[in-house]
Amino acid sequence: MLDLTVLASDTRAQAWLEQFSLGDRPLARKLLEAFTFVSRDDFIGHMRTMLIREAESIDGKVALYAERELGHRFGVPHRLFKETKRAIRRAYGAAGPAAVKPTKSYDPSVGSEGIVAQMISDLCREFPEKFLNHPGPDQIRRKRARAFWVVTDLIGSGDRARRYLEAAWLVRSVRSWWSGRLMRFAVMAYSATEAGERSVASHRCHPKIHIVLPCPTIDTMFSTKVAEEMKRLCTAYDPTEGEPGHAPWVWSGPSLGYGNGGALIVFAHGAPNNIPLMFYKASRDKKKNWTPLFPARVSAGISKDAFGINLTAEKINARLNNLGQHSLARSVAVLKSDIPTAQIFLVLGTLSRPPRLNDRVLASRTGLPTHELAKLLRTMTSYGWIDSQRRLTDQGAGQLAHARKQLHVTTLAMHVGKQEPEPYYPTSLRQPI
Structure with a gap:
């Protein structure tokens, strides 16, 4: 959720909003405010914490692989490891797949796999006894790796993560390790949409999905009625409208981004292709002068103050209002308290209505990372404020x-000292007799 003060001071965001008509501008501003801007420190810090925490439960070493686009033929990805040509195929090779490798010779650009690969390298140097950096089959056998983790920033549609898992699954040795319970799969992502998470989890290797934050989308951030208005807005201002293969009248079509995602998240290292096209696409038609907010999905032009998922007093107040906790949002106990205390009131307000056992919904409503949310829930359980079912x-x-009572007392508080009597004004008069 974007800080309103940052939005008001960012010239690029204001210039982008001015491209909308006056009637659509409030809706566009509301859509932009619903975005989550993840800074580089937030991304690296939370991902490292999650990887180290989850690795403690693995009895053996963990093989880390940065998710990236792989070569394929007729939609089937190439095998991740080489195999022998004998009757019994066996994977071989000391080195695994390259962490960063463009699949198109004419496009050497590097995506999010660059920052993910750097993080993996740092982790493997810091914890060489626990993590392996893109190991090949020979190293997996020699080091006895017991986990195969695909690391990425976002599971949007889930297509790329599924293809990476499928490339490993096509290797017969990998399937043998899995069937013998020698290796288990997982996808470690900073964020994921519900549809993308379901798609990846349905793969034949049954991977576990671990995320830091649920990915906000148009459908999850707004009510059904408002979400339809947002989709119409994205369709009406789609700069690619009229291009071949584009159906602008379909709300869930390409206007919402790849895979009809409608994602509302941007990283400091770039914007995903699952966000609506009007945020990162420019019009090829010279008659349509449209300047995207994130041209070519580059987010470096936005003020650095906009990035960061840490909850501020203003963000907590806005989330309480979104939950319908208006009196709690105006309470002195929340407004005048420190951030950790305000976070506890935010979680208590969230738990006052179902669902309570769905961590994805709770994290989405509170804006807290999943591990911080779990820590707060354990703390409140120890205080006796919630039971085992989080009631x-x-x-x-x-x-x-x-x-809530503090708001009432503050509102009705009497002033100290001599007070001038308020003049009397009659509110109703009757006709004289």
């Missing part, structure tokens, strides 16, 4: 009632 106990409900 508010009498003590937890009392905390919310006390916070």
